[in-house]
Amino acid sequence: xxxxxxxxxxxxxxxxxxxxxxxxxxxxxxxxxxxxxxxxxxxxxxxxxxxxxxxxxxxxxxxxxxxxxxxxxxxxxxxxxxxxxxxxxxxxxxxxxxxxxxxxxxxxxxxxxxxxxxxxxxxxxxxxxxxxxxxxxxxxxxxxxxxxxxxxxxxxxxxxxxxxxxxxxxxxxxxxxxxxxxxxxxxxxxxxxxxxxxxxxxxxxxxxxxxxxxxxxxxxxxxxxxxxxxxxxxxxxxxxxxxxxxxxxxxxxxxxxxxxxxxxxxxxxxxxxxxxxxxxxxxxxxxxxxxxxxxxxxxxxxxxxxxxxxxxxxxxxxxxxxxxxxxxxxxxxxxxxxxxxxxxxxxxxxxxxxxxxxxxxxxxxxxxxxxxxxxxxxxxxxxxxxxxxxxxxxxxxxxxxxxxxxxxxxxxxxxxxxxxxxxxxxxxxxxxxxxxxxxxxxxxxxxxxxxxxxxxxxxxxxxxxxxxxxxxxxxxxxxxxxxxxxxxxxxxxxxxxxxxxxxxxxxxxxxxxxxxxx
Ligand SMILES: Nc1ncnc2c1ncn2[C@@H]1O[C@H](COP(=O)(O)OP(=O)(O)OP(=O)(O)O)[C@@H](O)[C@H]1O
Ligand SMILES: [Mg+2]
Numbered sequence: 001x002x003x004x005x006x007x008x009x010x011x012x013x014x015x016x017x018x019x020x021x022x023x024x025x026x027x028x029x030x031x032x033x034x035x036x037x038x039x040x041x042x043x044x045x046x047x048x049x050x051x052x053x054x055x056x057x058x059x060x061x062x063x064x065x066x067x068x069x070x071x072x073x074x075x076x077x078x079x080x081x082x083x084x085x086x087x088x089x090x091x092x093x094x095x096x097x098x099x100x101x102x103x104x105x106x107x108x109x110x111x112x113x114x115x116x117x118x119x120x121x122x123x124x125x126x127x128x129x130x131x132x133x134x135x136x137x138x139x140x141x142x143x144x145x146x147x148x149x150x151x152x153x154x155x156x157x158x159x160x161x162x163x164x165x166x167x168x169x170x171x172x173x174x175x176x177x178x179x180x181x182x183x184x185x186x187x188x189x190x191x192x193x194x195x196x197x198x199x200x201x202x203x204x205x206x207x208x209x210x211x212x213x214x215x216x217x218x219x220x221x222x223x224x225x226x227x228x229x230x231x232x233x234x235x236x237x238x239x240x241x242x243x244x245x246x247x248x249x250x251x252x253x254x255x256x257x258x259x260x261x262x263x264x265x266x267x268x269x270x271x272x273x274x275x276x277x278x279x280x281x282x283x284x285x286x287x288x289x290x291x292x293x294x295x296x297x298x299x300x301x302x303x304x305x306x307x308x309x310x311x312x313x314x315x316x317x318x319x320x321x322x323x324x325x326x327x328x329x330x331x332x333x334x335x336x337x338x339x340x341x342x343x344x345x346x347x348x349x350x351x352x353x354x355x356x357x358x359x360x361x362x363x364x365x366x367x368x369x370x371x372x373x374x375x376x377x378x379x380x381x382x383x384x385x386x387x388x389x390x391x392x393x394x395x396x397x398x399x400x401x402x403x404x405x406x407x408x409x410x411x412x413x414x415x416x417x418x419x420x421x422x423x424x425x426x427x428x429x430x431x432x433x434x435x436x437x438x439x440x441x442x443x444x445x446x447x448x449x450x451x452x453x454x455x456x457x458x459x460x461x462x463x464x465x466x467x468x469x470x471x472x473x474x475x476x477x478x479x480x481x482x483x484x485x486x487x488x489x490x491x492x493x494x495x496x497x498x499x500x501x502x503x504x505x506x507x508x509x510x511x512x513x514x515x516x517x518x
Contacts, residue, residue: 010037010218013171013202014059014090019068021054021226023409025401028054030226032068035219036171038202041193043213043234045206046223047246047441048413049399052206053095055223056173059204060092061085083112091169093160095176095206095412095439096352101149106131108148109163134162139188150277152307153350154180161189172196173204176412178212179438180349190216208413208441210239222246247443263292265328267430272312272322274305282308283320290430307349310432314346315339326429340369343429347420347436355419358408362400363389365407365418370425392421397447412439420448 014036021029028051036042036059044052057063059070061079069076072088079085082092099108106127115126131144140158142151148159157180164172174193178186193203193216207213213220220237222230222245230245267290274283283305290296298306312320315336324331326342333339348354356365366389367374374385389403396417400410407418416439423431437445 010040012036013038013073015071016055016058016065017069017071019055019058019070020066021051021058021063022066023054023401025405028226029058029065032223032226032228033231034221034228035231036202036204037219038170039197039200040218041197041203041205041216042219042221043205043207043217044221044223045208045210045213045242045246048417048439048444049225049411050223050246051226052223053175053411056092056175056204056206059085059171060090060173062092086113086167086169089170090173091164091167091171092173093164093175093177095179097153097156097160099148099156099159099163102147104145105135105142105148105151105159106144108159109134109144109166111163113167130166131162134165137165137192138162140185153353154182154185157181158185161192165192169201171202171204173206175206176208176439177205178207178209180435186212208439208445210242210442213242214239224248243442246441265289266292266326268325269313270323270325272309272320274308274312274317274320281305283312286322307434310346310434313339313432314344340426340428343427344432345369345423345426345428345430346432347423347434349434349438351416351419351438355422356407356415359406361404362393362398362407362410362418363403366392366421366425369422373425388425392425396421397444413441413444416440417444417448 012035016032016034019029019032019034020027032051032055034055044055046052054063058065061082061084064078070078077088079088079090100111103111106124109131110127115123115130117123128144135142135144138158138161140155142155142158148156151159157177161174161177164174178189181189193205196203205213205216214234214237217234217237220230220232220234220242221228222242224246230241268287269289270287272283272286273281276282286305286309288296298309308317311317312322313324315334315338318334326344331339331342331344333342352358357368360368363386367385370388371380371385374381374388386403392398393400393403398410398417398421399414407415410418416437420436437448440448
């Protein structure tokens with residue numbers, strides 16, 4: 001990276017020198033030197049488990065270094081905790097959302113730094129007004145008085161961003177802020193980031209969407225296994241450079257198209273309706289059918305009802321109506337467990353809420369939906385269970401120190417791989433995937449799509465709102481919507497969302513670099 005000069009438009013606000021961080025069984029940061037420049041977007045990229053969130057937690061006071069120093073405005077400093085860092089002007093949007101579902105949107109935004117009347121009572125009116133102004137700034141139509149738990153994960157992510165903006169931080173860290181956002185919200189966030197930059201705020205931006213990094217970044221730092229492998233101005237940086245520094249080779253192959261025939265209809269959904277609490281329908285008389293070996297993409301804006309449709313299929317909404325058939329036989333089971341037994345599995349959108357039990361071990365999380373497979377009579381074969389968990393850790397390349405560590409000790413992307421492994425372990429006939437590659441790095445994404453492609457040859461898949469993520473696997477689907485129309489026959493178009501049905505020829509082809517070129 002170029003050094004500081006008197007005319008430097010982006011002076012270094014915070015510096016880490018020789019930073020090391022050790023967790024039980026893992027050295028997450030190894031002698032890291034990191035410069036955070038003010039009035040600029042400093043992007044940070046690296047594979048799952050590379051140490052990005054750890055480095056940011058150190059800057060935000062959530063974790064402390066085991067070795068090395070932090071300098072703020074040229075002076076060495078230690079942050080005792082998050083509020084200490086906040087006092088020094090550091091704000092963070094965490095990768096995993098940290099909100100209170102039973103508090104309102106406004107209360108969540110101001111939790112820990114409440115607006116008060118005379119320093120005693122909470123000034124609810126002022127909080128609601130400020131929250132409303134923040135929603136306007138983020139171009140969101142969200143009522144500050146609704147309980148946060150009523151919002152879907154994308155909207156919750158926006159509330160996290162609003163919460164950080166409300167602190168007026170001088171240094172703002174955004175750890176995968178867009179993983180649950182669709183294109184329209186990303187544009188709004190980028191406008192807000194550009195305004196903050198003009199005000200001199202130093203921003204750190206982490207994402208696995210590499211094209212986003214190139215668009216928004218002024219400086220880039222690449223981490224691999226806790227070591228910085230590249231650090232420079234963003235000028236001239238392209239995706240192959242990032243990938244080479246991230247994974248040590250220029251490109252990873254996506255699976256070549258495996259020609260295969262689609263079989264008979266294996267799954268049919270008729271007339272699914274889910275009433276919306278606000279009136280009308282969240283899922284409005286949807287029907288579709290899936291053939292053996294077919295991937296159906298579900299596409300729509302935030303709030304279009306994509307996730308809700310998949311949740312209805314998994315029996316998660318008792319007030320939904322409609323009929324399901326697997327291999328022509330009606331699905332009468334009303335419980336999630338019953339539907340799993342019939343061969344349905346869901347990779348949910350919100351891994352923290354629906355996908356994992358944070359306090360349980362990696363092994364327990366992987367196997368919890370497949371325990372029947374390891375039961376002999378009344379006994380659970382712990383060895384069979386552990387062997388299966390080990391096999392999936394290897395197959396999915398999950399970066400762990402021990403199967404017996406809590407799943408919460410894994411990096412975000414590795415937690416996502418556990419969620420995918422857990423669904424695949426049930427050997428589903430129909431796999432529902434809701435943003436399956438959320439937070440997953442580029443190499444792992446290629447690996448997972450390769451797995452899905454080979455899996456598809458044997459089993460039918462129904463693919464959920466991961467369409468945007470799927471854009472990475474299918475070059476034809478990247479770019480604008482017009483392009484996506486071309487190879488996909490539109491299947492159904494509800495008011496806010498749309499289905500596209502893939503033809504067998506266009507799933508997963510080309511190289512990674514091809515897929516990501518605009
Ligand atoms: N609380 C913890 N206890 C033990 N190990 C941890 C803990 N937090 C992180 N780690 C380990 O430290 C390493 C770096 O994790 P980190 O979360 O910083 O990765 P990351 O680069 O943010 O990855 P991702 O892209 O998946 O979010 C990983 O090996 C992870 O398992
Ligand atoms: Mg992370």
